[in-house]
Amino acid sequence: MHVFFSSEENRSPITFGITSKSFFVPFFFVDVLGGLTEQLSKYSIVNPQVIQRKGRSINTSELKENYDDQISYSLNINDRKHILHLQKNRKNAPLNFFYHDYPPIQMQCHYHGEVEGYEKSLVAVSTCSGLRGVIVLGNETYALEPVPRSASNDHLLYLLKDLQTEPVACGVVNEDTTTHEPFEPGQSLTSLLRERRSLPQTSYVELVLVVDNQRYVFKNRNETAVVDEMVTMANLLDGYYKPLNIRIVLIGVEIFKDSNPFSVEGSAGEVLRRFVNWRKSTLIPAKRHDIGQLIVGRPSSYSGVLGMAYVGSVCSVASSGGINVFGNDNLAYASTVVAHEMGHNLGMNHDLATCECDGRSCIMSATAGGATTFSSCSEDNFVSLILRGKGTCLRNPPSPSDVIDKAECGNGRLDEGEQCDCGKPEECQNKCCDPNTCTFASSLANCADGACCDNCRIVVSGTPCRNSANTCDLPEYCDGSSAFCPEDYYKMDGLPCENAAAYCYEGRCQxxxxxxxxxxxxxxxxxxxxxxxxxxxxxxxxxxxxxxxxxxxxxxxxxxxxxxxxxxxxxxxxxxxxxxxxxxxxxxxxxxxxxxxxxxxxxxxxxxxxKPGSPCGEGKACLDFHCVNASALLSNTDCTADKTCNGRGECNDQGNCHCNNGWAPPFCVTAGRGGSINSGPAMIDYSLRNGLLIFFLLVVPVVTLVVVGLLYVYRRQSFDPCIKRGVK
Incomplete structure (x- = not known):
């Protein structure tokens, strides 16, 4: 069983009575629930209740504005009481949350946890004002959300499968979904799965959600409501992905308040291409992130398609994105669509008939059905993507200063104020970290994880940590101060490769x-x-x-x-x-x-x-199904190898020089260790070692000889008068 909740407004958790009204719905509820219940074949009105942990006594007083680190609720589902134990989710959004000048939002009321008595249960809940989300019990997925303007704090409970929406499918139109077989070129999955142990324990997806103007207007142009809704959605997404050891960290929300900078009309494929092009040219320079998802507020799907995304594109500047239709108030259902499209970005294909998960359907099912769990097939697809080297941006956790709220030792993630975090004492297998204090295990240690950490010590700068994958990729090196490898960088788009027979695009020679x-x-x-x-x-x-x-x-x-x-x-x-x-x-x-x-x-x-960047004529390349001048691929015309890098390096995708060995960035003018300001120095700094060698092999012997010589002279001069007196 899995439980996921969220909420909308910025008030404290509310105390509820334990009742369940399943069959009689007063006219008041019909009026305030309006359009949502019109889409439901069945639903119940329930009252969740806050439980005080100590003695399980009922707390009848309203809680204060500061949200508890831990809280429990009781809730009747099918006339049976369930206890939800919740703990504040500290990975939902960063402190330096990126949403321009929008009003302050409440991010302290999002929780994850478990359901008492249900093994492998999972909770993701926001308690800002009531509860909104989904509950999965066995093979059934319920949604829960507060009844608007209810004086008795009533909530609507219903099965997602009872939500009667237009027929939508993620699979091929009029085709049986069992024919959607996985596409995985290259090395066989069987051989890849033997390498699972090489995967990092946790993957971190830094997510930006982009809200189009239609959705903004649908929310009555209320910026706070829109951002709160997106933070809530991220909390749900984090709950869905947590069983795969993937954490979703929302680092930004962009709202198109005045108008959309590109059209959201046409086919889903056309809108997706416009979005990823805008993301590359505008959003990435403003906020670098792993995945961007567009939320479109149109009232209907794109000819039966609720969303679309590029498969296996995570970490790609040009294509790591997706589009999602969200034209009603059903946040729980919409979050499963976004989870599905993000799954494609993370290399997940549509599930076959043989794929199984805890529910009746899985998130990556070809047909949208409000599923909230991933199948083992989806997990295998993600493992395959990582082992193929396509998920490098997911390996480094967000900076501790980016994580909201105070640190919590033992959650297995590095929080602010911690040196390391290897989980609970019974889980920790890291010799470099003390699980009781989340500090380094010895005074000699200065790291516990990362590609640039070896035997609890950060390796010297210039140590290779990621080799170039092909002629258009660039290697990365440890910088000597961080335990983690820098982000993955590559040669600037549009540079010729394969003896000028093709062009670099997205780090590959196309x-x-x-x-x-x-x-x-x-x-x-x-x-x-x-x-x-x-x-x-x-x-x-x-x-x-x-x-x-x-x-x-x-x-x-x-x-x-x-x-x-x-x-x-x-x-x-x-x-x-x-x-x-x-x-x-x-x-x-x-x-x-x-x-x-x-x-x-x-x-x-x-x-x-x-693929974009493929040659289609002399000096021309493919871009968006058109054969255009290859100069259109150049992402940064200000950087040139001859002028900017002085002929001693080449431009990377950030428009900076990656200098040849022996020359120093940023412009390869002076002698140095090569590399770039992004990827680190390309040569190990042996100056200290060489200095010590010179000191001990040359300076020390010379000084020793001088001292011995001086002592010899001094002693000889001291003995001479005695010898002379003895002679006399």
Whole structure:
């Protein structure tokens, strides 16, 4: 059983009586609940009650504004009382919360915990004013939220499956969801799962939620209500992901108060592309984060699609994002949609029929059903993503100063004021950390975790901590002061690679050969002849197109854009297509052309499309299904290798110079240790060691010889008068 709660307003927890009104609903409730109950086939009115831990006595007085670190509630569900033990969630949002000049928000009333008597139960609750969220009991998922303007603090309780919304699916339209097979090119999952032990214990997702103007207007232009709603949603998301050892940390909310900077009309795919482009150009420079999710307040879905996201794109500046429709007041249901799209970002595919979880359906089910638990298949997908090196930004925990509220030793996460935190004493397996005090185990230790921590000591600066993955990636090095490796940086988008035959984009050299190998592994697939692109992609069908319209029709590529539609390959075994793919083969003027369509769901963009940055002509590259001048890929035109880096380095994705060994950043003018101001020095600083060697091997012997010589002279001069007197 899992329980997740949240709330809306900024008042203290309220004391409730223990009653349950399940079948008779007064006219007052029908009036204030309005549209929500109109969508419900069944629901109950219940009264949660605060319980004082000491003696389990009933507390009938209203609690104060300062929220308890721990609190318990009793709640009747199906005429049975359940006890919820809650503890304040200190990882929900950071102290330096990013939302421009919006009014102050209440972030002290969000809790996680457990349900008494239910093994493996989980609670995520906000108690700002009443309770709102979901409760999963066995195979049933309930939602709970306060009744507006109720003088007796009544709450609405209902099953999410009883919420009658328009038919929506994350899978392919009119296709059985069992055909949505996982797409995992490259190394086999079986071999990857043998390496699970190499994974870090906890992954941290730094999330920014972007609220469009329609949602802002829907909330009566109340900025505080919008931000509170997003903080509440993040608390729910954190609860859903916690069983996978993934923590969701909300680091920002952006609200489009005046108007949307891009259109949210058209197909879901078109809106997603506009959002990630805006995220890259505007949001990332303002607040670097791991995943961005757009909340669209339109009243209906995009032709049956509630959300869409790029699969396995987490940490990507260009594509780590998703869009989600949220046009009503059902926050619990909307949070499961966002959890689903974030799951895609984290490498999770739609669940097969063989995938199981604690509920009747799982979060990554192809059909939206309000599920709140992940399947083992989703966990395996995430493990695969990490082991493929695509989740590097998730490995470092947020800075302790970013975590809200006071520190709590033993929660397994580094809080402000702690040197380390390895969990409870019975859980701790870290020799560098004292679990009782959350301090280092010895006076000689200065770290306990991280790629730059070895035997409880931070390694010297210049020590490699992350090698470059390919010709467009850059290595990172320890800086000598932090136990964690710097973020992952790569060469600036638009730089030529593979002997100027292709261009760097998102840290990869975007060649067609590489894309074919990724799609059709283990086949030795390579790019097909150009005539295959010009023939297939100008047809505008399942296997050759330049995107999809809002009505679901395939877009024919213009002749000049034909290289930017579906990837066309050769040297492929068409009798053994990749999982989840339908493959066709054609012979055009004697050239073999193989292309594919992957059945991953309408909320997932087909991975068989040509990647941005792929070359499509002399000095040109693909971008958004168009063949454009390659200069359009350049993310920072102010940085050039010749001028900015003085020909002794190259520009990284931050517009800074990554200097060659022997030259110092930021501009590679003076002698130094290479690297950049972002990735750390590329050479170990041996100056101290060399100084000590010189001191002990040269200075000390010379000084010793001088001292011995002086002593010899002194002693000889002292003996001479005695010898002379003896002679006399």
């Amino acid at each position: 060649t067609y050969d590489d894309q074919c190998k990724q799609l059709f592994t283990p086949d030795p697939a390579t790019k097909a002849d150009d005539i295959c692109f010009s023939h297939a992609n100008t047809l505008g069908n399942l296997f050759g197109n330049c995107g999809v319209t809002s009505s679901g029709a395939f877009i024919k590529c213009a002749v000049e854009d034909a290289m930017c539609g579906k990837v066309q390959c050769t040297n492929v075994d068409v009798n053994n297509p990749p999982p989840g793919a339908q493959v066709t083969i054609q012979i055009i003027q004697g050239k073999t052309c193989v292309n594919a369509d992957f059945h991953l769901g309408t909320d997932v963009l087909d991975p068989a499309y040509v």
